Amino acid sequence: xxxxxxxHSLASCxxxxxxxFLRGVLRDLIARGHDVQVLEPEGAWSLQNLLADHGESxxxxxxxxxxxxxxxxxxxxxDVEAACDGADLVIVHEWxxxxxxxAVGEARKRGGRFTLLFHDTHHRAVSDPEAxxxxxxxxxxxxxxxxxxxxxxxxxxxxxxxxxxxHEAADIRLFHPPAEEGQREGAVWIGNWxxxxxxxxxxxxxxxxxxxxxxxxxxxxxxxxADALATLKRYGIAYRGWLPNARAPExxxxxxxxxxxxxxxxxxMLPGIPTIRVFEALACSIPLVSAPWSDAEGLxxxxxxxxxxxxxxxxxxxxxxxxxxxxxxxxxxxxxxxxIRARHTCAHRVDELLSIVGSLRGNEKEPVLEExxx
Numbered sequence: 001x002x003x004x005x006x007x008h009s010l011a012s013c014x015x016x017x018x019x020x021f022l023r024g025v026l027r028d029l030i031a032r033g034h035d036v037q038v039l040e041p042e043g044a045w046s047l048q049n050l051l052a053d054h055g056e057s058x059x060x061x062x063x064x065x066x067x068x069x070x071x072x073x074x075x076x077x078x079d080v081e082a083a084c085d086g087a088d089l090v091i092v093h094e095w096x097x098x099x100x101x102x103a104v105g106e107a108r109k110r111g112g113r114f115t116l117l118f119h120d121t122h123h124r125a126v127s128d129p130e131a132x133x134x135x136x137x138x139x140x141x142x143x144x145x146x147x148x149x150x151x152x153x154x155x156x157x158x159x160x161x162x163x164x165x166x167h168e169a170a171d172i173r174l175f176h177p178p179a180e181e182g183q184r185e186g187a188v189w190i191g192n193w194x195x196x197x198x199x200x201x202x203x204x205x206x207x208x209x210x211x212x213x214x215x216x217x218x219x220x221x222x223x224x225x226a227d228a229l230a231t232l233k234r235y236g237i238a239y240r241g242w243l244p245n246a247r248a249p250e251x252x253x254x255x256x257x258x259x260x261x262x263x264x265x266x267x268x269m270l271p272g273i274p275t276i277r278v279f280e281a282l283a284c285s286i287p288l289v290s291a292p293w294s295d296a297e298g299l300x301x302x303x304x305x306x307x308x309x310x311x312x313x314x315x316x317x318x319x320x321x322x323x324x325x326x327x328x329x330x331x332x333x334x335x336x337x338x339x340i341r342a343r344h345t346c347a348h349r350v351d352e353l354l355s356i357v358g359s360l361r362g363n364e365k366e367p368v369l370e371e372x373x374x
Contacts, residue, residue, distance in 0.1 A: 001088040001357075002035045004114075006104065008095040010038045010071040011059055013245040014050035015192050015222050018093060018121045020245050020276050023066050024171025024346030025353070030068050032350070038071035039083060041097065049222075053242060061244035065174055074100075081107040087114040089357055091144070094120045098134045105139025115357050119144045121168065123265035125153045133157075141360050144353075147273030148297050164356045167299065168276040169344045170283035174246065177285035177337065178253040186216035187319060188255040188286075190248055190277060193224045197263040205261050205291035207235045209315035215323055220251065252284040256329065257322045259315070260290040260306070272296030279344050282306065282336035287329050289318045299344070305336040 005026065013019040026036050040047075050058045074083075080103040084090050090112075092104050101118070108116045118140050125132045137143070143159055144166040145151040154163040187210050193199075210217040219232065220243035232239050243251060252258065258281050266273050271294035278300075281288050288306040295302055302308050307322070309315035322329055 002037075002086055003029060003089045003091070004037045004039065004084055004087045006039050006090070006092040006096055006100065007071070008093060009040050009044040009046045010069060011062055012044065012047040012050045013062070014046045014053070014058075014242060016046040016095075017276055018095065019046075020171070020280065021121070021168040021346070021349075022093075023062075023069060024169070024173070025349055026069060027066060027171065027173065028346050028350045037083075037087075038069070039074050039078075040071050041100070042073040042075050050242075053222075058242075058244065061246040065246035080104055081110070081112075084108075084112055084114060087112075089117070090114045091117045091119050092140075094118065094122060094124070094132065094135070098136070102136040105136055108139040108141075115142075115360050116140045117142050117144050117356075119166075120150060120154075121146045123150075123263070123270055125150055126269040127265050142356070144356070147270060149270045149272050162360075164352075165297075166349060166352060166356070167273075167297075167344070168279060169346050169349045170276075170279040170340055171346045172283050172341065175249055175280045175283040177333075178249070182253065184254060184256045186218065186255055187257045187259065188218045188220070188251060189259050189261070190220045190243060190251065191261070191275075192221040193228050194263060197265060198261055199228075201261050201264070201291055203231065204312045205309065205315050206259050207231065207237060209309075209312050209319055210237075210259075211235050212312075212316040213319040213323065215257070215319055218251075218255070248280060249284045252281060252286040255286060257287045257289060257319060259319075260288060260293075262291060262293045267293050272299075274299065278306070279340060283340045283345075285333045285337055287322045287332040288336065289315060289322065291315070300339055301335065304332075305339045306332060 007022055009016055009019060010022060026038065029036050084104065084107045090104060092101055104116065116139060118137055120143060143154050143163040145154055145163055146166060146168055148165050151163045151165050189206055218238045218240055220240045222242045229239060260278050262275065282305060290306055290308055292308065292310060307318045309318050
């Protein structure tokens, strides 16, 4: 197939988590022989912030890890219809301008023969529904939603039978156990501060428990305001700044444990949707302890693949246990890796995508990869 994907940015993962998943999916599609073109707006917010902070060298890790991937900028006056001409599948991510989303839909309505999907990987459908309702999706064949609770929102909006759950997953070509185990110590958290969506939770489930457990903690991420940095300093936490996602496996490999602290919207309004960091961490064989969230879709085996902590005290207990108990670490690593490889790789998601497209076209799904290729 010829596939066109309209993204916010492929090159930049600066506060842009969808880039992680997109890279893995597109790489798998290319490996299967599909013709993939990626289009993104010129001057994309994420890319501009990355370049402002780190210059062109900030793209080195991405370019080294994904030599087969590239993207084309869309200048003012870009011919959207021409870009879609001859495509079999076009996907538009929700972090795009409403005018672009509408233009692609119009190209479909004017006789475009491609299947057109809208890809939503954010909580704005519940946190800022007006922003999503500003999109004209009348020309779209379907919606890809990264969790069942988000898909349910689209069903209420009239997409019954045309919204498909498409979870994120780990690119196991990059996210995998280290070739050789080295010294591991302390805890690590890779995540952005955000907009006050989990400020209290971070202190309750990460900063204070790590200190109580006596574990040194390193944090990587962006958008940490002065008061957040002051809090980290008060807890004696080492703040390392932005980390290219392509380097995350090497950082995980240096630490004994990591923590998942979901944003409040994914606990209260969109339960069942974990961040992609959960998939990536388990794929890299680092034990994980999570703050509370509802695994409503049964994606994992809580208590086996990772540990749940109901409160800060239990989080400190789990962190202490993982740090001290080699057998517990080995069990969590083995179980988490087993679940990722069996169900949650980008190859699995490509299988699902091709099946979705086939169902919309009324065709049989494309043959999947053999298990060894996942």
